[in-house]
Amino acid sequence: MEKSSKSPATTRERLLEAAGEVFAERGYRDGTILEISRRAGANIAAVNYHFRDKQSLYGEVFRYAHQRAAEQQPAFGEIAADAPAEQRLHAYVKSFLQRILGEGHPAWHGILLAREIAEPSGALDKVFEQELRPRHEYLEKLVREIAGPNLPRSRVRLSVFSIVAQCMYYRTARPALTVLYPKERLDPGRIAEHITQFSVGALRQLRASEESNVHG
Secondary structure, three states: OOOOOOOHHHHHHHHHHHHHHHHHHHHHHHOOHHHHHHHHOOOHHHHHHHHOOHHHHHHHHHHHHHHHHHHHOOOOOOOOOOOOHHHHHHHHHHHHHHHHHOOOOOOOHHHHHHHHHHOOOOOOHHHHHHHOHHHHHHHHHHHHHHHOOOOOHHHHHHHHHHHHHHHHHHHHOHHHHHHHOOOOOOOHHHHHHHHHHHHHHHHHHHHHHHHHHHHO
């Protein structure tokens, strides 16, 4: 058992923080329990005590990061439920960008999320189902409201993917963008405004096209 004067809760949090950093840097497969324990200043046995195994630790890291992010940025943005769909979409996109681009706590969350999406480990299927599906379904409803009832569900899904992809681009391409445009600041608010205007314009065009087909 770990020899430490720290309480189990404090040790657990240190392990989650260290694991988040390691998994963000190296990925799930290459991140090791030894490195995580070393960074946390804990005995390797502490990982088994608090999380059972590496896969369980990985899942808890995401839950921990989502919880901390939600404390800072509500998943659907701070906006009234009856606000226009375009405004709710802007709030959603801005909150998403602040989560993945923000330097707040935990700073490694955006990197870890982008890595898992780009290189799925398979270890997060259940976590994604519980944590991300509600957000995905919320975004689908917004797209449907803006694009109208005639847009096929397959096009709605593609539109959702396009909106998410626009957001994720700024996370995955951040190192390259920093080199190409060193004076350009990736401001979540300004980017959210652009993505929202761009997406709403496209969705309205899809709506007009589908309504034309129905009435034509």
